[in-house]
Amino acid sequence: MPVRIEVFQKENLPDRLGEAILSEVQALGIKGVREVRVVEVYLLEGSLSKDQLEKICSELLADTVVQDYAYDSHLPQRKGTQCHVIEVVRKPGVMDPVEATTLEGIADMGIKVDWVKRARKYLIQGELTREELETIASKILANNTIEDVFLETDSVPYERKASSYAFNKVSIPIREASPERLLEISGQRQLALNLEEMQAIQSYYQRIDREPTDIELETLAQTWSEHCMHKTLKGRIEYRKGHIEDKGEVVEVIDNLLESTIMRATRELKKPWCVSVFTDNAGIVEFDRDNNLCFKVETHNHPSALEPYGGANTGVGGVIRDILGCGLGAKPILNTDVFCFARPDLPYSHLPKGVLHPKRIFKGVVHGVADYGNRMGIPTVNGAIYFDDRYVANPLVFCGTVGLIPSNRCKKRVKPGDAILLVGGRTGRDGLHGATFSSSQLTEDSKALSGGAVQIGNPITEKKLLDVLLVARDKGLYNSITDCGAGGLSSAVGEMGKGTGAEVDLEKVPLKYSGLSYWEIWLSESQERMVLAVPSKHIEEIIKLFHSEDVEATVIGRFTDDKRLRLMYQGQEVGELDMNFLHKGLPRPMKKANWVLPNYPEPDLPKKRDYTEDLKRILSSWNVCSKEWVIRQYDHEVQGGCVLKPLQGIAHDGPGDASVATPVLGSHKGIIVSCGMNPKYGDIDPYHMAASAIDEALRQIISVGGDLERVALLDNFCWGNTNIPEQLGGLVRAALACYHMALYFGTPFISGKDSLNNEFRMDDTTMNIPPTLLISAMAVIEDVRKAVTMDAKEPGDLIYIVGLTKKELGGSHHYFIHGYVGSSVPEVDTHWAKKTMEALSRATRKGLVRACHDCSEGGLAVAAAEMSFAGGLGMELSLEKVPADGRINRDDVLLFSESNSRFLVEVRPQMASAFEKTLKGIPYGLLGRVKKETTFVIKDRYHRTLVHENIYNLKEAWQAPLSALGG
């Protein structure tokens, strides 16, 4: 029987976690609760003396300045009938890093325990019903995907359960199977393979005249999953463009959309500074004489929908491993994070069954990202959050990492005979079927079906791995490396051994617990693992090196030269596949795509004399409002490289456009990272959405002082069900825009990733997410000390607008707050956009720009207001000289149009003529001046006041939404 230890805050001290829970309970409308207190529960198994127990409690588990502890028969008793208890514990097999650390901490004191289990108990004081107690447990305290809940139980009797596994090689007869049976097999085993794919497998086994084993089918399903193979983007598409005059309906067959748009742009641009694109785990570009940079952005959507903390947490962990596994291993230097959620104040009545509330997803995701990134010591410097109710069942979580890698460590090559070395965390049943799961549709039952797909990360395991891996890299101890991500070892070894062949002894893989079958070991997506190809002469040294920093490293097989994948378990062959069939045997179906322009009428809003309220409503809309509450939870300063922080201005709370960092301390050479995304435009036309996203990412780089010379782009497509021709049609249009814009701006794509089938099915209805394309951009800046922030600097300075304003309110926030979509979506003007950006870059390089902010959601008015309140200074502006395309006779268009490629620029009066000279031939106009007084004023062409408000009121409107969420 394990001993139960409880640790809790001293009674006379506040319990902050309990207070935060209490406020969430009250927000749920449960009024009877007076107090919540939290108790940490540890169960230890081992023969422990009282002295040893005392020591473990007082020296390790309890912080006795603020906490008390109790164990065994001395556990505190509940007082009265109004004290309720909820105990939450992770389900067996779900990782809890604290348990491992506790074991280690106890061992450090020279005491031996065999097993630690941790739980958390909540003492809830107040009058409440059983039903309310259950609501608190399920809505606030526990997630039944990964946790078990015990109500009103004082001392839950946990037991250590060891499961065992009896080896039994399983074959699955498919050679004679009917099409129905093939689909049944695919469904039962969660293979997510369609009939054509199952039939290709069937004929392979008919050819080689035997039945597949379970592990072979699982390996094929993983390798051929949408997640790993990108079947849609790399497949064939019959694209109906719609009716074009004289030609009738135009149909085009696209063979490999990715290759013929995004990758094609990079190929045609032939930038000499692109070192490796679309081949490795991340794209690699040159940085300075000694180093290159690599950048990857991943999505972790489905797991985050089910378990926001764990899903986001492992999303960050996964993309960091992409960087560790890029080339021969890069050092992660910064993270980016972009999320899409439904509104946090969505009424519970609008919540589909089986779906977590968006506020809970939001908080869980932010917490998960912060915990992993902060613990890894990687600054999170850039990101965005986008709200739209169609993300309610399919939230999107994009995690990006930039790495720094020595130029001579960018190439890898497995050699036959190299050992397969597995390093890092142990293997458990975590995340089985993650790759096939993330390629499927979510339903209200997904939680029950796919619990296994959810993982919890352990950042310290990954941090240890990172520290020692870079030492091994610099010593040249291995030939190749890749990460274990979706598909686990199957994906990692299968991919690395593609050109050689590989043989793996699955029983050599170190396990977290017994009971895993051979195929589970092979497919497990346990976190924090990497696979290395190590020449035999270095095996001893590299294992010793990993062990010196407490990182496990185990040889599990070797790379061969016969182009076969051979899987062994306890001396028996359990799987044998032809690498060529595995990687090239996937049939390429033809998918249908159809593009139809939606019909959103352009509204005719009544004209107003005063737009102050409209401005404030846009400032306090979810997408525009301050994200400070989130940003401050990320460490953006660690590593000491952050030069332009995400929050800027006199009170460090204004919204910076892009972040600037110096990856090499002491060197002034830096990088700029930014992102662009606007799903609202995609509702009108995904082509212009994509073009605008690229423009937005680029103009943020220009705003902070970068130029277009050295910009690399990344694409992340998140789409609904692309088996629906209209959905796929939109995707094709977005990809075409990527091609055109990359060529136009001269900015190649270096990496990308897609997540399709973000569709939710409940009963008979389905819901697709809006078409979503995230563009991430990275640029090199020669001297970070020339970078520019967005906050207004000094009274008397001039404010210019640079770039052409058009009547483009379609998908704008102005229309949005009035309940419209509209049709006049912003386009990228390929006559002006590039010239405008280049001219502004020249002005910044000459030191003529004191502040610069790009115009995005909310247009000119929002950009100006943000500059103004970030600087703590007022402005007096006039719309008289706004350069417009044709005559625009509506003030709301000038104020709120979201036309691309536009900037607001602050210039010292004595620099005005030099600035104007530099911008000669480019559309620009003088708007007015920065004022010492704190009023923000915009006048129309006839000097009538359109907007008049104190900057602190504007700032308050902008800050209110998320600070109200707070807590």
Add this chain to the structure above:
Amino acid sequence: MAKVKALVLRTAGTNCDWETEYALKKAGAEAQRFHVHKLLGDRGLLKDYQILVLPGGFTYGDDISAGKILANILRFHLAEALEDFLQEGKLVIGICNGFQALVKSRLLPANENHLPKATLTFNDSNRFEDRWVHIRVCSSKSVYVEEGELLYLPVAHGEGKFVPRDDATIQRLKDSAQIVFRYVDEKGERAGYPHNPNGSVEDIAGICDSTGRILGMMPHPERYVEPYQHPSWARNGLDKEPDGLRLFLNAVRYAKKKLL
């Protein structure tokens, strides 16, 4: 002339070791990062150094409580080696997680009986926060800073609230001038949140031992050793000597004068 040698001690989860090494080098020291396992393997290694820095991070994940596991390693396995180090008049700086480890190992405040005298616990906001703070030097005892100085440095932590065991502890810290840093506003006055970012008792941001040679602080001086790391450099220019660098310069100067 021989260079001052500084050791940046890292372990699983340390994550400010590179920039701390950089800061020490910039201040003129010869700095080396190495793993606590190496020191446990050869405790004599410490003899070669004049400055020991425990940098920031999340050692062992901050599981159980921040810095606790490292604190126990210091306490149960390195106590003698550290005692010798301190006996020779050498310098110890704990930053953020390093401060948490110093406090939880009872090196700070000085250990008079078996009970820990203070702790660093969860922020009042109950979340990790990254922001720049003003701190004022309230003691003449520290060898790293001058009394009255105002410094501007970033904090980034979730468990930085300094809590003493009792009032007597605070009184003793005051009487012996061991409160080195207090969180203040830009004018140098004590103010509430967010100036005091975590709710620390008496606005304490950093303390020293009775000799002034062991310093523990939550803010990160190593994150402000270049002018362009300041959040307002784009407003106020790049001329000012970075506050964090000054602290390291003083450490190296002291070590050079007294310990070489």
